[in-house]
Amino acid sequence: MSGDGEYWEKNARRYDRATLLLNKNFSGMAQAVADAVAGSEDVLEIAAGTGLVTAAVVPVVGRHIATDRSPEMLEVLRGRLDGQANLEVRTADALDLDFEDGTFDAVLVCNLLHLLPEPWWRWPKLGVSSGPEDACSLPPSATGRV
Numbered sequence: 001m002s003g004d005g006e007y008w009e010k011n012a013r014r015y016d017r018a019t020l021l022l023n024k025n026f027s028g029m030a031q032a033v034a035d036a037v038a039g040s041e042d043v044l045e046i047a048a049g050t051g052l053v054t055a056a057v058v059p060v061v062g063r064h065i066a067t068d069r070s071p072e073m074l075e076v077l078r079g080r081l082d083g084q085a086n087l088e089v090r091t092a093d094a095l096d097l098d099f100e101d102g103t104f105d106a107v108l109v110c111n112l113l114h115l116l117p118e119p120w121w122r123w124p125k126l127g128v129s130s131g132p133e134d135a136c137s138l139p140p141s142a143t144g145r146v
């Protein structure tokens with residue numbers, strides 16, 4: 001895998017099958033993320049990809065904004081979650097977000113940090129928690145500014 005946008009353009013349609021095949025714990029991880037943010041009013045998901053985690057989170061939160069740098073990955077997400085009234089989908093780079101401070105109750109970043117070219121040791125300063133599930137979430141006080 002790569003942080004290179006071209007990789008995700010080419011592999012967006014294969015991502016779900018490969019991911020669920022290689023990571024037998026993925027559904028459990030997605031459910032753990034959903035449980036952690038359940039009841040939040042405003043949630044930002046960075047690098048949402050095809051929406052495998054988004055699908056678990058959207059039903060249990062208020063407004064959910066799913067972002068990713070790859071339009072192709074988001075196209076698959078839209079197909080999966082078409083008609084979810086509380087979901088907004090936006091193309092956005094994780095390293096160039098322009099949300100106002102304090103916009104979100106929870107910010108999710110799942111399976112992205114290892115792909116970032118920039119040293120992601122900056123992220124723990126924001127209170128990133130990273131568990132064995134390879135999922136990360138920021139605490140309620142965090143904002144979309146990374």
Ligand SMILES: C[S@@+](CC[C@H](N)C(=O)[O-])C[C@H]1O[C@@H](n2cnc3c(N)ncnc32)[C@H](O)[C@@H]1O
Pocket residue numbers: 001002003004008019046047048049050051052053067068069070073092093094095109110111112115116
């Ligand atoms: C391994 S997938 C994870 C997708 C989803 N979070 C999941 O867990 O299934 C990585 C995703 O990160 C996205 N990505 C890579 N670099 C990014 C960046 N700088 N900003 C936003 N998204 C990025 C890719 O387009 C891809 O959808």
